[in-house]
Amino acid sequence: MGDFTGKAELSVSQGIRMMFYVFHPNESSFETIEEVPDYVEKATPYFIVMLLLEMIVSWTRKGKQIRVNDGLTSLSAGVMSRLPNVVSRGLEVTTYIYIWNNYRFVELPWDSPWTWWLAFFGVDLGYYWFHRLAHEVNIIWAGHQTHHSSEDYNLTTALRQSFLQKYFSWILYWPMAFFVPPSVFAVHLQFNLLYQFWIHTELINNLGPLEYILNTPSHHRVHHGINPYCIDSNYGGTLIIWDRIFGTFVPEKEKVVYGLTHPINTFEPFNVQIQHCTYIWHTFWDTPGITNKLSVIFKGPGWGPGKPRLGLHEELPQVTGDEKPYDPRLPIYLQIYAFIHFFLMLAIYTHMFEAKLVLSSLTLLLRILYILLTLTCLGFLLEQRPSAPILEAVRCSVFTLLEKYGYLTTDIPYLSYICQIIFPISIAVWGLQAFRQSMNGTKKTE
Structure with a gap:
């Protein structure tokens, strides 16, 4: 979200419960929106731990590994979707505050459990209708399709988000602004989003009686399916009761095939968006x-x-269950390289959010541009485009220059020394490969 400045620290227990929306009103009620913690930002270590656990369990139980190309594309989309929050407050919260300040006709008490629970149901109902419209209105689908473009279904898919979607979703929440304080709304907006992370997995089959009330991995797998029986169903965020009430609920049946009915077949992040x-x-x-x-x-x-x-x-295209995802062969060394450089970029990205209040406007701008350049280059490498070597050599040179003048610093010990080794080697390797490509191209034209 990037909208909140509350500095309240969370215990490990609270952090875990936060990911499953198991919070008591007394520990998540705040008088002003400035006091509301940025729960989404605080969830980063829990995202990482849960991703690693899923990878380990998938490999040990099913012998199935997360595809590096698809996984990094999903993580890249997640990074891109949050970049606007570095320089501005999210539209959902901004518009909500404006309506509350100017047009509210009842001011419910911010510290009442009744207000907390009303916001819980209100945000989830608003999300259901926005989510449904995102599938039924083409211009809104243009943003939401990013989330569905992955042909895998795992926790990285949860992070494959659109930077366009938030410019539509605010409309479905504003009726609450007439009576529910912004601080209460902001808490539930974040918890509703975080809850939906863990349901993007194939490792959990059935949760018994909870399947009647909650949105579960089984229900959400159907939502992500392109099988004819899956289309236009299961729009719930935290609760599945809205789908049952409004006639859009479909239980999981035969094997679900994931993705878009017309696959985009690309890992380039701007194309995905x-x-x-x-x-x-x-x-x-x-x-x-x-x-x-x-x-x-x-x-x-x-x-x-x-x-x-x-x-x-x-x-709709026929679905046989034997469909193969878009998966161009990628040498293992290139997978490792892309993984390492993505996480070096992630260190800069994370520090930017932590220190955005003290970083200069120029530093923030250069970091955002460098992050976008990195994501684009990695997308080109994953697709092994001919222009990838020269572009990657340029990116690594840009990093070296910006790091030298202090624009890409982080708080991670020794990271600067590591980068001073990795990036010159990368410049040399990709520069040499680009030179060879150029020479080969020259010979072919002679």
Whole structure:
């Protein structure tokens, strides 16, 4: 979120319970929004631990490893989605505060358990309707499709988020701003998001009676499926009761195949984020008639002239269960290299959020640009594009220059010394490979 400045420290017990929305109103009620902790930021170590645990259990129980290319793409999308929060407060909270300050007609007590529970149900109901609209309105789907573009289903998928989605979701929460204090709303907005992390796993099958009330891994696997029976179902955030009430609940049946009905087949982060926006743009201009053009934007992703609002299910691609995900061969050394450089970037990214109040505007700008450059380069490497070597040599040179002048410092001991070894070697290796490519290209044209 990046919206909150509360400095309250969490115990390990609270940190674990935070990930499952098991908090008591007394320990998560605050009078002002400035006091609300940034729970999402504090969840970072728990994300990492749970990711590692899932990797270990998946490998030992099923012999299944997380694909580096897909996993890093999901993590890259998560990083990109949060970068705007470095320089501005999120639109969901900003608009909520504006309505509360100017138009509230009842001020419920911030420290009442009744207010806490009302916000719990209100945020979850708002999320259900936003999530449903994100699948049924094409322009909103343009943002949300990023989250569904992974053809794997694991905890990295939970972090594959869109930087566009937040510019639509605020609309479904603003009715609460007439009576629920912003500090209470801000707590539940974060907990609702954190709860949805752990349900992105194939390791948990059935939770018994809880399946009737809560959104569970089984229910959410269906939501991510492209099987015909999975489409347009299970939109709940924390609770599954809204789907049962509004007729969108579907239980898990045969094996779920994940991804998009029309796979994007790319690991390049900007492509992952905006490819459907590009599709809408071209479809809008190619579709005749103003009514049809507006329908391209505001009806479902599967709509076309003469079709119902959400399109025709019979036109969906056949799913056999034998589908293979997009997975170009990647040498093991390149997987290790991409993994190392992603986590070196992550150290800079994490420090930027921790120190954003004391870093200069120029430093923040240069860090954001460097992070975007890094994610783009890693995407090119994962796809082994011809331009990847020269671009990676340039990126490593940029890092060396910015680090020398103090723009990429962190608080991690010895990290600077490690980078002073890794990056010059990387510049030399990729520079040499780019030179060889250039020479080979010259010979072919002679």
